[in-house]
Amino acid sequence: MSAPDSKQRKACWGTRDELWKCLDYNQDNAASCEKFQKEFEASCPAQWVKYFTKRRDFLKYKEKMQTEGFEPAAGPKESQS
Amino acid sequence: MFSVGSMLCLERRMLGLVGFIGGDLHATFGRLLRCPVRSSAVQKTSGSTHHPQRVWLSSQVPLCGHHTPKHRTGLYGPFTLGSSRGLLSLPLFTQRVTLSQGPNTSTAKIRLRTRLVVTLLFGGGLLGTWWYVRNEKRQNHRMQRIEQLKKVALGQGDFSLLDHRGHRRTKRDFLGSWVLLYFGFTHCPDICPEELDKVSAVVSSLDKDRSLPAVQPLFVTVDPERDNVAALERYVKDFHPRLIGLTGTPEEVKVAGKDYRVYASPGPKDEDGDYIVDHTILIYLVNPDGLFLDYYNRMKDDVQIAESVRNHMKSYVKL
Numbered sequence: 001m002s003a004p005d006s007k008q009r010k011a012c013w014g015t016r017d018e019l020w021k022c023l024d025y026n027q028d029n030a031a032s033c034e035k036f037q038k039e040f041e042a043s044c045p046a047q048w049v050k051y052f053t054k055r056r057d058f059l060k061y062k063e064k065m066q067t068e069g070f071e072p073a074a075g076p077k078e079s080q081s
Numbered sequence: 082m083f084s085v086g087s088m089l090c091l092e093r094r095m096l097g098l099v100g101f102i103g104g105d106l107h108a109t110f111g112r113l114l115r116c117p118v119r120s121s122a123v124q125k126t127s128g129s130t131h132h133p134q135r136v137w138l139s140s141q142v143p144l145c146g147h148h149t150p151k152h153r154t155g156l157y158g159p160f161t162l163g164s165s166r167g168l169l170s171l172p173l174f175t176q177r178v179t180l181s182q183g184p185n186t187s188t189a190k191i192r193l194r195t196r197l198v199v200t201l202l203f204g205g206g207l208l209g210t211w212w213y214v215r216n217e218k219r220q221n222h223r224m225q226r227i228e229q230l231k232k233v234a235l236g237q238g239d240f241s242l243l244d245h246r247g248h249r250r251t252k253r254d255f256l257g258s259w260v261l262l263y264f265g266f267t268h269c270p271d272i273c274p275e276e277l278d279k280v281s282a283v284v285s286s287l288d289k290d291r292s293l294p295a296v297q298p299l300f301v302t303v304d305p306e307r308d309n310v311a312a313l314e315r316y317v318k319d320f321h322p323r324l325i326g327l328t329g330t331p332e333e334v335k336v337a338g339k340d341y342r343v344y345a346s347p348g349p350k351d352e353d354g355d356y357i358v359d360h361t362i363l364i365y366l367v368n369p370d371g372l373f374l375d376y377y378n379r380m381k382d383d384v385q386i387a388e389s390v391r392n393h394m395k396s397y398v399k400l
Contacts, residue, residue: 047357
C-alpha cells in the first residue's frame with residue numbers, strides 16, 4: 001500500500017477539517033456529524049483516522065487545561081523512614 | 082518703526098523659548114523662524130563682494146534662526162555650505178553686532194541652539210553605543226551557541242544511503258554546501274509534509290538572494306521498510322525541486338539516524354499493515370564542512386529559519 005500523494009493528503013485533510021468544524025458546531029456530538037465522519041474515514045487511511053481522532057482529543061484536552069485550569073498532580077509521597 | 086518690529090520679534094522669540102521649555106519644539110521653531118530681518122545689521126556686515134546674496138543670508142541667520150538643513154549650528158553661528166572660508170568670520174562679526182543691539186534674544190537663542198545640538202549629539206551617541214553593544218552581545222550569543230552545538234558534535238559520522246533516483250550518496254557528497262536535513266517517513270499524516278513544506282519555503286526564499294550559496298534540502302526516511310527508492314521519488318516531487326530523498330537498508334538508515342540522535346519508533350501495525358512512526362521532529366542545519374550548526378523545531382516558522390540560516394552563513398564567511 002503506497003503512501004498518499006499530495007492530492008490525497010489534501011483531500012484527507014479537507015474532510016478532517018469539515019468533520020472537526022461540524023463537531024465544533026455541535027459541541028462534539030458525534031451523532032450529528034455521521035455524514036462527515038463517513039467521508040473522513042473514506043478519504044483517509046485507517047491509521048490516519050486513528051491518529052487524527054487522537055489528535056483532536058488531545059487538542060480538546062489541551063484547550064480544557066488552558067481555559068479551565070487544572071490541579072497539579074500530587075508528587076511522590078514521602079516514604080516512611 | 083524698526084524698534085516696534087524688533088519688539089515683536091523679541092516677544093516671538095520669548096514665546097518660542099517658552100515653547101521649548103514646555104516641550105513644544107514645533108512652536109519653538111515656528112516662532113523662531115518667523116522673525117523679520119534687521120536691515121541695519123545687514124548693512125553693516127555686507128562687506129564681502131564675493132557672494133553678496135550669501136552674505137545677506139548668513140547674517141540673517143543669527144537674527145532669525147533661519148533653519149534650512151544646511152544651517153547646522155555651532156557656537157560660531159551658521160554658515161552656508163557654499164561659502165568660502167572668508168565668510169566664516171562674518172557670522173561671528175554679525176553676532177557681535179547683534180549682541181550689542183539685543184543681548185537677551187541672541188544669547189538666549191544661541192544657548193538654545195547649542196543646547197539642542199549638544200542634546201542631539203549626546204542622544205545620537207547614546208543610541209549608537211546601545212546599538213553597537215546590542216549587536217556585539219547578539220554576536221557573542223551566536224558564537225556561544227555554535228560552540229555548544231559543536232561540543233554536542235552531532236553528525237560527526239558518515240552515512241551511506243541511496244537517493245530517490247537510486248544513486249548512492251555519502252555524507253562527503255554534500256560537503257561544500259549548506260544542508261537542511263529532515264528525518265521523516267512518507268506515510269506521515271501531517272507533520273512531515275508540513276515540515277517539508279517549511280523547508281521548501283526556506284530554501285526558496287534563500288534562493289532569491291543571489292549572494293548566498295544554494296542550500297541543499299535532504300529528507301532521510303526513518304521507515305526504510307516501506308520507503309524504498311520508488312516511494313521516495315513519488316514523495317519528494319511534491320516539494321522543492323532540489324529536495325533529495327535518502328533511504329537504504331535498515332542498518333544504513335539506523336546509522337544515519339543515530340548520528341543525529343534521531344529517535345524513531347514504529348507504532349503497532351493495523352490490519353492493513355499500516356503504522357505510524359513516532360520520531361524526532363527537527364530540521365538540522367549542517368555547514369559546508371559537515372558540521373552540525375543548528376536545529377529548528379515545530380515552533381520556528383520558515384521566516385525565522387531563513388533568517389537564522391542567513392546569519393549562520395554570514396558568520397561562517399567571517400570565520
